[in-house]
Amino acid sequence: MFGIMILGQEFRQTVGAAVSVIMNPVLALVGQENFHLILLVMAAITAIYASLIQKYTIDWDLMRNTQERMKVFQKEFREAQLSQNTYMLKKLEDQRKEMMEDQMKMSKQQFKPMAYISIISLPLFMWAYYYISGHEAATMVFPFWGEQLLTTAAFGPFQHWIYWYFISSLGVSQLIRKALNIGGV
Known part of the structure; x- marks a missing residue:
């Protein structure tokens, strides 16, 4: 993502134009006036492959175990603080270092699939930006806001x-994650 910001507008436009070779026929099929449906389909595609990548690259048992151990640790630490048990606090401080290492492993697990997800998501996003930039009069009706320019x-x-x-991505992603039983940590 940082590289995209550094490479700038010209890079985004070039990638958007390249992806339009694939997306423009899809847009023609749906109709330009239904661009919101294309965004919904893009969100669904992103949610499906992101969920599948996460399902098969993240060690969910490690995540569950780490979170359970963190809950127990936090409860014990809080009890030791409230009772001012210095012996237990010292013991828990030593254990905290191990917990930090486990949290680092858990964070690495969560970041691992990001590169794979970005490879597909960012070009699609750049295409949407490229398309919208060329159609600044495109509108959509939103609840409570009424008709709004997409730009x-x-x-x-x-x-x-x-x-x-x-918003589309969040909704579709939750349905897919529930259907595939992903991340019930």
């Missing part, structure tokens, strides 16, 4: 099309 800001710097993509 105007929804929240802070996030444009309406990005907001729609993320």
Whole structure:
């Protein structure tokens, strides 16, 4: 992601134009006025392959065990603090180092699939940006907001099309993760 920011606008435009070779026929099939459906499909595709990659690259047993041990540790640490048990606090401080190592392993497990997910997600996202940049009059009807230009800001710097993509992605991702029984930590 950092590399994309450094490489700049020209790089995003070039990647977006390259991906349009694949996405423009799909858009023609759905119709340009239904660009929100393309964003929904992109979110679904991203959710499916991201969930599958996470399912097969993350050690869910390690995650579960680490989280359970953290809960027990936090409970014991809190009890030792409240009772001002210095012996137990010293013992738990030594154990805390081990817990930090386990948390680091858990973090590595979560970051491992990011590179694979980004390889597909970022070009699709760049294509959407490329397409929207060329169709600044594109609109969509949102609940409570009514019809909005997809290029105007929804929240802070996030444009309406990005907001729609993320909301769609969250919903679809939750359904897929539930169906595939992923991450029930």
